[in-house]
Amino acid sequence: MHTPVPEYLQEVLDGLSGHVDGAVADYIPELAAADPDRFGIALMTTSGRIHAAGDADAEFSIQSVSKPFIYAAAIMDRGLPRVLRSVGVEPSGEAFDELSLEQGSHRPRNPMINAGAITAHQLLVGEGATSAQRTDRARAFLSVLADRELRIDEAVMQSELETADRNLALAHLLRNYGIFSTSAHEAVAGYTAQCSIMVTARDLAVMGACLANDGVQPHTGNRVVPSDVARQTLSVMAAAGMYDAAGTWFSEVGIPAKSGVSGGMLGVLPGQLGIGLFSPRLDEHGNSARGVEAFRRLSSDMNLHLMTAG
Ligand code: GLN
Secondary structure (H helix, E strand, O other): OOOOHHHHHHHHHHHOOOOOOOEOOOOOHHHHOOOOOOOEEEEEEOOOOEEEEEOOOOOEEOHHHHHHHHHHHHHHHHOHHHHHHHOOOOOOOOOOOOOOOOOOOOOOOOOOOHHHHHHHHHHOOOOOOOHHHHHHHHHHHHHHHHOOOOOEOHHHHHHHHHOOHHHHHHHHHHHHOOOOOOOHHHHHHHHHHHHOEEEOHHHHHHHHHHHHOOOEOOOOOOEOOOHHHHHHHHHHHHHHOOHHHHHHHHHHOOOOEEEOOOOEEEEEEOOOEEEEEEOOOEOOOOOEHHHHHHHHHHHHHOOOOOOOOO
């Protein structure tokens, strides 16, 4: 690449500014009010260089992009064998809010779909932890990854809780099968608080760079995720981060990624980069429509596909 990175990133955004396909999520009233034209991107290398363009500092609720990080925290708090007893690692090939569990074990298939993420949140801290402790663990851990104090947006959280029937149904089902014993309302409230943590595209790039850098925060040099946990998290993200589009995504773009309904996207290239993006209009899979296109361009222009030799 010959263009300097910031100009190149601006070019990617400009090239897609006329791309207005998709629609903002409206099942959470507060998200329906988002400015659909926001578009920001940031990259952080594992050596700590950060490049940003567009609305890279606009805040939005992290939503499902929190899922890989909270899965990592659950493994750190409880150990992988305990986490695997409650949440699987197979791609579901289904939508993020699908009401389906593995045959026999009744585990959610993976921690990237809501059923698995609600369960991962319940595993935080330890047996007998309070709801407040789990929520605080989630917020504090994401803050360490982002290297700044993040906050929960109460309006987004309340708005989602008012329309959370589907997640409540999932939590009731999980509780019915003994996957956790917390009340469904408490479990969904904790998970929803986690989803309502406010971040920017720049934060996501920093958080992603931490996973890309084997769990070491590139800014501070502090190890915040053990190496084996970073690997486990990225593996599950590669297999299931883009829900029912995961296979197409990985073959075409080749970057382990996670999307969220507010339009956030996280990409992680091990040993190289964390990528954060924000563009609220979603495609039919619930992934940021322009985000998917921007990642396609980055992957092809910068030769980022993980399955490319050399
Ligand atoms: N909080 C949202 C939900 O549970 C997160 C979903 C998402 O970002 N895909 O419905």
